[in-house]
Amino acid sequence: MTASTSPVTTATAVTPVPVVSTGRVAAWWRAFAGTARFEWAGTRSYAPLVVVVQMMMGVGMAIMYGFFYPEIDTTTATLIATGVPTLALVPMGFVLVPAAVATQRLAGTFDVIWSFPVPRSATVAASFAVNAALALPGTVLALLVGVWRYGVTLHLSPVLVPAVLLSVLMCVAVGYGLALAVGNPLVINLVSNGTVFLVLLFTPIVYPASNLPGWLATVHDVLPFAPMAQVIRAGLTEGLVPDVGGAFLVLGLWTAAGLAATARVVGRRG
Amino acid sequence: MTAAPVTAVAPDRPVAPTETLRSGPSYWLAGFRTMVRWHLASMRMWLMLLALVQVLLGVGYVLGVALFFDEVPPIMAAYVSTGAPVFNLVLLGLLLGPQLVADMKTSGGYDYLQSLPVPTTAAAAAWYVVTLVGGVPPMLVTLLAARLRYPDLELAISPAVVPAVLLVVFAGTMLGYALAYAITDPRVIQLVTQVLAFGLVGFSPVVFPAQQMPAWLVSVNEWLPLTHMATIVRDALTDGLVTADVGRAYLVVSVWALAAGAAAVRELRRRR
Numbered sequence: 001m002t003a004s005t006s007p008v009t010t011a012t013a014v015t016p017v018p019v020v021s022t023g024r025v026a027a028w029w030r031a032f033a034g035t036a037r038f039e040w041a042g043t044r045s046y047a048p049l050v051v052v053v054q055m056m057m058g059v060g061m062a063i064m065y066g067f068f069y070p071e072i073d074t075t076t077a078t079l080i081a082t083g084v085p086t087l088a089l090v091p092m093g094f095v096l097v098p099a100a101v102a103t104q105r106l107a108g109t110f111d112v113i114w115s116f117p118v119p120r121s122a123t124v125a126a127s128f129a130v131n132a133a134l135a136l137p138g139t140v141l142a143l144l145v146g147v148w149r150y151g152v153t154l155h156l157s158p159v160l161v162p163a164v165l166l167s168v169l170m171c172v173a174v175g176y177g178l179a180l181a182v183g184n185p186l187v188i189n190l191v192s193n194g195t196v197f198l199v200l201l202f203t204p205i206v207y208p209a210s211n212l213p214g215w216l217a218t219v220h221d222v223l224p225f226a227p228m229a230q231v232i233r234a235g236l237t238e239g240l241v242p243d244v245g246g247a248f249l250v251l252g253l254w255t256a257a258g259l260a261a262t263a264r265v266v267g268r269r270g
Numbered sequence: 271m272t273a274a275p276v277t278a279v280a281p282d283r284p285v286a287p288t289e290t291l292r293s294g295p296s297y298w299l300a301g302f303r304t305m306v307r308w309h310l311a312s313m314r315m316w317l318m319l320l321a322l323v324q325v326l327l328g329v330g331y332v333l334g335v336a337l338f339f340d341e342v343p344p345i346m347a348a349y350v351s352t353g354a355p356v357f358n359l360v361l362l363g364l365l366l367g368p369q370l371v372a373d374m375k376t377s378g379g380y381d382y383l384q385s386l387p388v389p390t391t392a393a394a395a396a397w398y399v400v401t402l403v404g405g406v407p408p409m410l411v412t413l414l415a416a417r418l419r420y421p422d423l424e425l426a427i428s429p430a431v432v433p434a435v436l437l438v439v440f441a442g443t444m445l446g447y448a449l450a451y452a453i454t455d456p457r458v459i460q461l462v463t464q465v466l467a468f469g470l471v472g473f474s475p476v477v478f479p480a481q482q483m484p485a486w487l488v489s490v491n492e493w494l495p496l497t498h499m500a501t502i503v504r505d506a507l508t509d510g511l512v513t514a515d516v517g518r519a520y521l522v523v524s525v526w527a528l529a530a531g532a533a534a535v536r537e538l539r540r541r542r
Binding site for chain 1: 319326327330331333334335337338339340343345346461465468471472473475477478479482483
């Protein structure tokens with residue numbers, strides 16, 4: 001009697017989704033770790049190349065900006081050395097991330113990733129972590145080479161930590177939002193390369209904003225690039241950047257906008 | 271009975287292609303014309319994009335470098351105004367061309383284009399003409415922008431500008447051709463062109479004087495074509511600015527162009 005009914009009762013006794021029983025924070029962390037591993041597995045094959053290209057670009061920029069000046073005084077040297085880390089981070093957010101999203105869309109991986117039974121914030125956070133890990137070696141090396149090449153003395157302050165974290169988060173969030181909001185890979189490619197070109201030449205990162213015409217300086221108060229340079233420079237120098245509150249606010253708003261754009265697209269059911 | 275319509279094809283009109291090998295100047299010219307039309311027709315889709323990128327590049331440099339300074343030194347104004355046009359001239363042939371070929375290799379269009387009955391040199395010449403068409407008008411726009419931005423700039427355009435532009439575009443196009451056809455992996459092509467673009471912009475004295483670079487980097491550039499391309503163009507656009515040996519510049523660029531062209535044509539003629 002009992003033998004004939006037991007298979008049925010054991011089948012109903014199986015808990016279908018054991019994850020639900022754990023706490024929400026633990027579940028989020030587990031989802032984060034899982035998606036980070038997934039993201040890393042997809043990136044691993046070309047990660048060394050990305051890191052090397054990032055390093056070459058960062059070091060290259062640290063050196064080449066010096067070529068434009070007939071003579072380099074202390075102010076110019078400090079601005080270049082402390083501006084180059086910002087310049088090294090921008091391509092990560094505005095080229096690498098959108099390109100990766102475009103590739104995922106073409107390959108179909110994109111739909112798979114967002115269909116995983118994990119919180120979507122965990123997916124975004126995992127992508128943030130992996131991209132930041134890829135970008136930071138080049139950024140640090142660019143800073144070191146700049147310091148060595150121009151003989152600049154740095155004064156590191158604790159502001160550097162939130163400055164770099166928020167800058168990376170802003171870049172990834174806006175890059176994600178851009179890639180998801182635009183959609184067409186060709187347009188994404190155009191926008192990201194155009195952005196990098198304009199940032200390299202027309203943004204007061206390695207030169208003071210006073211060189212710009214008034215209207216362009218105002219535009220850069222609102223765009224995220226100059227504030228990014230300000231907060232990172234504030235973490236590397238002493239007395240050069242008077243106030244970083246406004247810059248942090250602008251960066252925060254751009255991060256929120258990027259995340260909102262991402263949330264709007266990935267929250268939509270296709 | 272049902273097969274009758276098939277066999278009814280007139281037996282006196284052979285269906286097989288001619289067995290004589292087509293050659294000669296008129297055949298070459300026909301291939302050249304067709305390929306020019308082919309390239310122009312396929313460029314039509316992204317012509318606006320190309321124009322936009324060219325203007326952004328040339329005018330962007332002319333205006334952007336000025337922002338690096340509180341007061342622009344006249345020498346920098348002269349160098350950027352005569353260096354940015356070089357970027358315009360080589361952009362399509364040297365940087366975009368290989369990427370287009372890489373795209374074609376990925377999408378399969380490359381094999382189709384290779385199978386067309388067009389002489390290799392006619393195809394190369396056609397692409398050269400197209401890169402000229404894509405490079406010269408933006409160069410003029412850049413020069414105009416430079417003239418407006420730096421009113422004190424003294425341009426002295428000599429007749430040498432014609433051979434200078436023809437040679438620089440030719441060399442850029444042939445180098446791009448060699449890159450595109452001698453490297454088989456499309457991803458490597460992409461990477462090499464990007465590194466090349468970076469080196470061209472940052473590590474060759476094109477938009478800034480060579481004196482502002484370390485001496486060893488100047489010596490390296492002595493053997494590479496980019497510096498000399500800039501020297502040739504700058505010499506044709508200004509009077510007294512260029513101190514380098516212009517004859518040597520012409521020689522180095524010509525040698526690079528011929529070597530690259532020969533390598534590309536040899537690779538294209540190889541049967542797979």
